[in-house]
Amino acid sequence: MRVEVDELRCAASAQCELICPEVFEVEDVARVKVPEPPPELADRVREAAEACPTGAIRVYE
Numbered sequence: 001m002r003v004e005v006d007e008l009r010c011a012a013s014a015q016c017e018l019i020c021p022e023v024f025e026v027e028d029v030a031r032v033k034v035p036e037p038p039p040e041l042a043d044r045v046r047e048a049a050e051a052c053p054t055g056a057i058r059v060y061e
């Protein structure tokens, strides 16, 4: 799995960090700390992508 955040779409709402702080960190904008998350985090990364209000998180399986 690979994950990216489109910084231009990110509204800094921080749902991603709440759901999966191991991978996402939000200050002015969300940053991906672990671009290739391990399998044990995959479900929460997908959940974060679905929860993102602006669709800024892209997941490549």
Ligand code: SF4
Pocket: 005, 009, 010, 011, 012, 013, 014, 015, 016, 017, 024, 026, 029, 030, 051, 052, 053, 054, 055, 056, 057
């Ligand atoms: S949930 Fe989406 S909009 Fe909110 S901080 Fe994360 S990437 Fe940005």
